[in-house]
Amino acid sequence: MTQIAEVIVDVPTMQTNRPFDYAIPASLTKQISPGMRVVVPFGKRQLQGFVVAITDQSSFEGTLKEIVAVVDLRPVLNHELLQLSQWLAQSTFAFWISCLQTMLPSVMKASYEKTVRLEPTADPKLATELFQGKQEIPFSEATNLTSAHKLLQLQKEQQVEIVYHVNNRAHKKMLKGLLPTKSVAECEALKANLTKSAKKQALLLAYLTSVAGQTEAIAYQQVLAAVAVSRETLRTAAKKGWFKEVAIEQYRDPYAGHTVEHTRPRVLTAEQAAAVTQISQAVKESQNEVYLVEGVTGSGKTEIYLQVIQDALKLGKTALMLVPEIALTPQMVNRVKGRFGERVAMLHSGLSTGERYDEWRRIERQEAQVVVGARSAVFAPLSHLGVIIMDEEHETSYKQDDMPRYNARDVALWRAKYHNCPVILGSATPSLESRARAQKGVYHLIRLKHRVNDRPMPEVTVVDMKNELKKTTEGNFSELMLTQIRQRLIRHEQSVLMLNRRGFSSFVMCRDCGFVLKCPNCDISLTLHMDTHSMKCHYCGHEEAIPKVCANCHSHKIRYYGTGTQKVEAELKELLPTARILRMDIDTTRRKGAHEKILNQFGQHDADILLGTQMIAKGLDFPDVTLVGVLNADTALGLPDFRASERTFQLLTQVSGRAGRADKKGEVVVQTYNPEHYAIQLARHHDYEGFYKREMTLRHQGNYPPYYFTILLTASHEEENLAAKKIFQLMNQLKPVLSQKAIILGPTPRAIARVNRRYYYQMVIKYKNEPNLNAELTKIMQDNQETKKGIQISIDREPLSFI
Ligand SMILES: Nc1ncnc2c1ncn2[C@@H]1O[C@H](COP(=O)(O)OP(=O)(O)OP(=O)(O)O)[C@@H](O)[C@H]1O
Numbered sequence: 001m002t003q004i005a006e007v008i009v010d011v012p013t014m015q016t017n018r019p020f021d022y023a024i025p026a027s028l029t030k031q032i033s034p035g036m037r038v039v040v041p042f043g044k045r046q047l048q049g050f051v052v053a054i055t056d057q058s059s060f061e062g063t064l065k066e067i068v069a070v071v072d073l074r075p076v077l078n079h080e081l082l083q084l085s086q087w088l089a090q091s092t093f094a095f096w097i098s099c100l101q102t103m104l105p106s107v108m109k110a111s112y113e114k115t116v117r118l119e120p121t122a123d124p125k126l127a128t129e130l131f132q133g134k135q136e137i138p139f140s141e142a143t144n145l146t147s148a149h150k151l152l153q154l155q156k157e158q159q160v161e162i163v164y165h166v167n168n169r170a171h172k173k174m175l176k177g178l179l180p181t182k183s184v185a186e187c188e189a190l191k192a193n194l195t196k197s198a199k200k201q202a203l204l205l206a207y208l209t210s211v212a213g214q215t216e217a218i219a220y221q222q223v224l225a226a227v228a229v230s231r232e233t234l235r236t237a238a239k240k241g242w243f244k245e246v247a248i249e250q251y252r253d254p255y256a257g258h259t260v261e262h263t264r265p266r267v268l269t270a271e272q273a274a275a276v277t278q279i280s281q282a283v284k285e286s287q288n289e290v291y292l293v294e295g296v297t298g299s300g301k302t303e304i305y306l307q308v309i310q311d312a313l314k315l316g317k318t319a320l321m322l323v324p325e326i327a328l329t330p331q332m333v334n335r336v337k338g339r340f341g342e343r344v345a346m347l348h349s350g351l352s353t354g355e356r357y358d359e360w361r362r363i364e365r366q367e368a369q370v371v372v373g374a375r376s377a378v379f380a381p382l383s384h385l386g387v388i389i390m391d392e393e394h395e396t397s398y399k400q401d402d403m404p405r406y407n408a409r410d411v412a413l414w415r416a417k418y419h420n421c422p423v424i425l426g427s428a429t430p431s432l433e434s435r436a437r438a439q440k441g442v443y444h445l446i447r448l449k450h451r452v453n454d455r456p457m458p459e460v461t462v463v464d465m466k467n468e469l470k471k472t473t474e475g476n477f478s479e480l481m482l483t484q485i486r487q488r489l490i491r492h493e494q495s496v497l498m499l500n501r502r503g504f505s506s507f508v509m510c511r512d513c514g515f516v517l518k519c520p521n522c523d524i525s526l527t528l529h530m531d532t533h534s535m536k537c538h539y540c541g542h543e544e545a546i547p548k549v550c551a552n553c554h555s556h557k558i559r560y561y562g563t564g565t566q567k568v569e570a571e572l573k574e575l576l577p578t579a580r581i582l583r584m585d586i587d588t589t590r591r592k593g594a595h596e597k598i599l600n601q602f603g604q605h606d607a608d609i610l611l612g613t614q615m616i617a618k619g620l621d622f623p624d625v626t627l628v629g630v631l632n633a634d635t636a637l638g639l640p641d642f643r644a645s646e647r648t649f650q651l652l653t654q655v656s657g658r659a660g661r662a663d664k665k666g667e668v669v670v671q672t673y674n675p676e677h678y679a680i681q682l683a684r685h686h687d688y689e690g691f692y693k694r695e696m697t698l699r700h701q702g703n704y705p706p707y708y709f710t711i712l713l714t715a716s717h718e719e720e721n722l723a724a725k726k727i728f729q730l731m732n733q734l735k736p737v738l739s740q741k742a743i744i745l746g747p748t749p750r751a752i753a754r755v756n757r758r759y760y761y762q763m764v765i766k767y768k769n770e771p772n773l774n775a776e777l778t779k780i781m782q783d784n785q786e787t788k789k790g791i792q793i794s795i796d797r798e799p800l801s802f803i
């Protein structure tokens, strides 16, 4: 009986969002299993696809096409991850293929090459003129020699065929090496036959004698380092059959050349010990429990994670630790590598695609048992999971903005259930959603109220910038802030200064007519970048020169507004000429390794001040930082987002937590125009619980999460009225299936209504229990498949941003 493979093909559209049946040719029967990638004919093309199941019957009526080739020798997705992909597609309204691809390193995505092939029936003249004697040439080469129109005509006449090839881009790095094949006696016999002048060969034979009998291949590099012979000598010797020349696969090690100091587990504080005991018990007994570890900054949460991981490893289990991308600092990496060394694999965007692929394979082959990584590492192919840890669980970067719009926290919970293992959600400022679940008893709440060794929390002073403005004309620094920084300079201590970039931009405005330069594609002002001396759109990437005259009134009184880190740095240099300043923002960290270099310099006291954006707020642990300054605490408070207060509170608490982590006392200065705002006042008192209660009351009054679930629907089109029409149509479609209790906000144009030449309209559904909603949304997805030109619909479950 023919075996049939159910295949999800590499076409992200609604029509193809289901398995297609293919016959497995007899030659491949034993080689194909679910989770493997295959090449299949699809329409006129060949595509890559994933086998999701194997059966022996098909509901398809015609003759099934056959699988062309198998890409993998072993499945790249195991049973768990295949199931997860299906759940992910359903719960996030995404295409199944997009989910499968998201779970794998990007190099494993297929790339397609288009070629032109000569048909046997073709005019012989064509063979010489266009194909120059070859049977098949790249499409681009063909179009260089003739027009695409002509090619299509030739195709119609069945003289040529246009073919798509599936390329595997994932390359392993191979090294040449030798495998010893001769015994000691054989080596000595060979040596005896050498002429006296063959000194190099004698050296090599001596070496081969020393490694005779070894069954592992030795890289040429290693041989050359050990004996004074040349590659030429090795090549000749290989030809003579003195050993076997082999290719050795080598992992690209992103941390090669870094020495990480080995660390030992610390003696735990009472609070830490209680947490580790409780969680490790759940690891041991394979209990699928969720622990919310709510610990003040510097309470030693990381040490708890490390010791639980260690307990899991002792039981032969593996561990997955997720951290936000920007917190994946070298400091964090070193802490985990320092404890578990080679057993750790890293997955984050700082790695090259090749390095990521190699780290992924180390995990898949069970050579690494601890994975540390950012959002997509939640799909790491670990088996025998003993614990999943999510540090800074409140972070918005755990939610992906593009399809599949998943939250890594939900995926972590799903996987933990599958593996019957506990989850640790850790934060000094948990999301309201998680904290509320702990309140209800769904999660276990573990609170760490004290810093390690009872170090005091830093003292926070709030400066009202409205008063400061009366004193000085311009500038970003209050008197208190400057005095405090000067004191640190005198005492040789360090300061961390943060400029909140959220809801904030530097733009160019005409002082005569108020004209602001906007992006031609998007409904947003362009941002000034001094490093490239240009104006850039942060949404579509449009870039143009800094204007010298106003495009509207031709005045020369063009001025820069807003504050960028570069401008603050310049100001600081003027105010404190002796201070050594390091700046950390998107511009200074673009190059690979730049992030690490800046932090190393700061750690070695090569600078007095670290000035940066939000990226300095998390995870840094430097003992000599005794001052944290926040230049603008409230720029995000004005955003039309019900989470604005929560974000502000979290950011202030996190950044304040960088001060006074070791023996020296820490202080924090927060500059704001809203000194009385509860988010700022409660952050000042390090009062998370107070904030939680206050904010929950407001969320209750406003019918917002966590009291309600939310869904964001967006429709976009190049023509504004079509986008608007669509969103109203969707509302009318949804209203009848919703109960009286559901609340619809909008439809409205999005806050930034036009991006990349498309207009966006949105609506938000708030609900508690709507049994028919999922089915209707799935239907909407099916009916409105995305096309490049037409209407695009997106459905975002529990969005973290509404603007
Ligand atoms: N039991 C311990 N004994 C001594 N020092 C400890 C202990 N546990 C942690 N530390 C140290 O205390 C400091 C703070 O710990 P850690 O960074 O783990 O805190 P955290 O809770 O993760 O903080 P944050 O949320 O601010 O990142 C670190 O320098 C860490 O090495």
Ligand SMILES: [Zn+2]
Residues within 6 Å of the ligand: 519, 520, 521, 522, 537, 538, 539, 540, 541, 542, 756
């Ligand atoms: Zn733009």
Ligand SMILES: [Zn+2]
Residues within 6 Å of the ligand: 510, 511, 512, 513, 514, 515, 550, 551, 552, 553, 554, 555
């Ligand atoms: Zn003007």
